[in-house]
Amino acid sequence: MSLTKEESILEVRNLRTSFFTDEGEVKAVDGVDFSIEKGKTLGIVGESGSGKSITSLSILRLLQEPVGRIKEGEVIFKGEDLLKKSKKQMMAIRGNNISMIFQEPMTSLNPTLTCGEQIAESIRIHQKLNKKKAWEKSVEMLKLVGIPSPEKRAKQYPFELSGGMRQRVMIAISLACNPELLIADEPTTALDVTIQAQILELIKKLQEDMGTSLMIITHDLGVVAEMCDKVAVMYCGKVVEYADVKTVFTDPKHPYTIGLLNSVPKHDEDVEGDLAIITGSVPSPFNLPSGCSFAPRCPSAKEICHATLPELAETSDGDKVRCWIYTDQWEKEGEAVSRHE
Template sequence: MSETLLEINDLAVSFSTQGGEVQAVRGVSFAVAPGETVAIVGESGCGKSVTAQSIMRLVPEPPGRIKHGSIHLNGKDLAALSDKQMRSVRGKQIGMIFQDPMTSLNPTLTVGDQLTEGILTHENISKSEAEKKAVELLNLVGIANPQERLKLYPHQFSGGMRQRIMIAMALMCKPSLLIADEPTTALDVTIQAQIIDLFKEIQEKTGVAIIIITHDLGVVAQIADRINVMYAGEIVESGTVKEIFYKPQHPYTRGLLTSVPRLDGDRSQPLIPIAGTPPDLFSPPEGCAFTSRCKYAMEVCRAYDPAVTHLSDRHFTKCWLQDERAEKPF
């Protein structure tokens, strides 16, 4: 990777509760290059959204806090910035599309007011200039009659159109990085396909880098360049789309792939769910967090956390099965 836009190193985020400390993110490291699409996938509760919110510094403090680690955007450590300094980053340098377009927009404000708020905050332009940019963005995301639509309220749009408005809002200040948190979850399959095509088109036209957070591997296969697989607050495997889909090396990654239907495989084969439940992050296990659900688990897995094994320049995994002394089950 010749150039890095975003680089996260050893990020750990915890939440203090009456029951103790929840270690939601535990030592996450990854990078994003300009114009690249990186996916973060995993089950609910694995730390995907907390990682995204940490990049934007939106984790509420308290109860949350960044325990350690760095988040560098164009060489600037976001984890060390004050709230005031972060306000100049949010929207202008990083745009974010939050989960559930049905509730992310303010029902009491027109779409035009919500679209122009960010650019009026960050740039010294008039209201009419901001509205002109809003019209351009609504055109880009495929909303017809944009000039008239600026005057409407969110309830006057369908779910798919609200998601397009959210995308337009995130792009208003031309950020270099766009974070999309479950951008297709609340939409039907047809609208999902349209939104995926829209992301591709926007990336071609603007060159924005995208972090897409999802549990939908079908979405990932169509849009991502690289995939980070998260489990229990850690990245357990990372690689290109082809490496993850065709050469998965972590049992959890293989479990995710066998638990969802595939159009390019034998459809007569039954889906195989991952047995068990994720570990309690109040007190994460000493060894590999996936041990209790892994059919290949060994004694060493329970006692010691596996080291990172680099399988290629861009493919790595954390698993004791990669040790030269381990029997290779697949």
């Protein structure tokens, strides 16, 4: 194992979360393993519906029960399994030890409370401060996240701020209690490009200053390259590749990761013709293929890929990949069989 257990602040093992709908069970997260080291950043990449957000909600146990349920697995935070905690214990952890930034800054603030009140509230949930002290602290937090004239802004309502400003307020709220782990669920997706860079920079700077570990969920590989130390690539609820950020970009192993990287438009090359795409589409969550979920879209899939799901196995350079290509089995198999839908 390339990760030593002592260092990791969060370790997710074999997490399985399902949604039970009228049409049947949807395995939104289906055996996810990763860990985050202290002060480091893990990126979780994948397309919509790959189970990224559900993974983060499962960690905080914020799923809409009873529709969504964690079926099995362990979420070890500082040596303790969060899935075994009581409701009350979880409330004490949320916001205080682990907090979360949501995707949509326009809707993730309460429209009826001022920004200052909302930060102060989060502080007062976990710390015994009087109203005045909490207010002072929230003004301080606004200053910390780079909001000009924080005293004035604290008295304003969310609708009076721009999207970028609101996301800064969200960051202030989530960092108000100095959490050890910050989960950012697509923190920049809803923002425009110039603001995205500012927000990422801010998160990175605060992370360094406060020593917070960061789990960043994104579908933007640029964000990953900029922010992360490790990357977990998810497809259909499973981690298909888990590696150092450098390796993912220089030597991607799973065909899905390769496909993802190929489909990023390159600005420095003059490419004629269409953008590279991954053929096919994500299989229906109600009807996942029995083998590797990516097999129907995979250019090198062989018979075994359609039949049996590979394990997330360590390769020679310490990275983990869920693919038959990197097993001894591969050579014994015949030619690639394409089964495009």
